[in-house]
Amino acid sequence: MVYYLAGYLLKIFLSLFGFLKVYQKENLPKDGYVIACTHTGWVDILWLGVSILPTKINYMAKKELFESTFLKWLMENLNAFPVDRENPGPSSIKTPMRLIKEGKIVGIFPSGTRTSEDVPLKRGAVTxxxxxxxxxxxxxxxxxxxxxxxxxxxxxxIIFGKPIHLNKDLPKKEALDVMMTELNEAMKTLQQKLR
Structure with a gap:
């Protein structure tokens, strides 16, 4: 309930500064997938969540954001779950896997940090x-x-590309490498389309 209330209030507030244009939303599967988005500032997190309302996104967030009582409450009500980026444990994989298998959407920013520069993507989303x-x-x-x-x-x-699937005909390591390359190229191409 808090998620929807906050989401629609946020949409109204952010729209005061300019209406969001969403492209290729038809590429989104019905349920159970990962969204991997570019990350250049904190506002993109908000707009990504607003862009697919009423569908919820479950965000991976660094554990430091859960240290204060208020931020912990906020993160949990925004469907975020903590990840230790320095020492990722089994929950870094188990929590998002469980959510996806329940038909939910997991949002990941594979650059790992807010940047407008071309940085190598981290492998978490693909894994x-x-x-x-x-x-x-x-x-x-x-x-x-x-x-x-x-x-x-x-x-x-915001623009959404076509879903990328793991190639089951390749050995696992090679299939992951191919998926990583496809994701990297797709995100660059999508960003260029918006500019």
Whole structure:
């Protein structure tokens, strides 16, 4: 309940600065998948969640965001779950796998950090999707990245690519490498389409 209330209030608030344009939403599967999105600022996290309402996204978030009582409450009500990025344990895979198998969506930012530069993607999204036997939907965001940029009235845009599936005809390691390459190329192509 809190998720939907917060989501729609957030959508109204963010729309005061420019309406979100969403492209290729028809590429989203019905349920049980990973969304891997570009990550250039904290606002893209909010817009990604708003872009597929009423469907919920379960976000992986660094464990430091759960240390204060208020932030822990907020993260949990935004369907985020903690991950230790320095020492990822079994729960880093088990929690998102369980969510996907329940038909839920897991949102991951594979660059691992907010950046506008071309950085190598981390393998978490691919690993989780392969273990959960689920597709990855590449996504890209272009628009304001912080409060200051919100006031520039730059229109936010999100685009979804076609789902990427693990090639079952290849050996596992090779299939993961191919999936990683496809994801990286798809995210770059999608971002270029929005510019």
């Amino acid at each position: 989780i999707a392969s273990y959960a036997k689920a597709p990855i939907v590449p996504a890209a965001y272009v628009g304001p990245n912080n409060f200051k940029e919100l006031f520039n009235w730059q229109r936010p845009k």
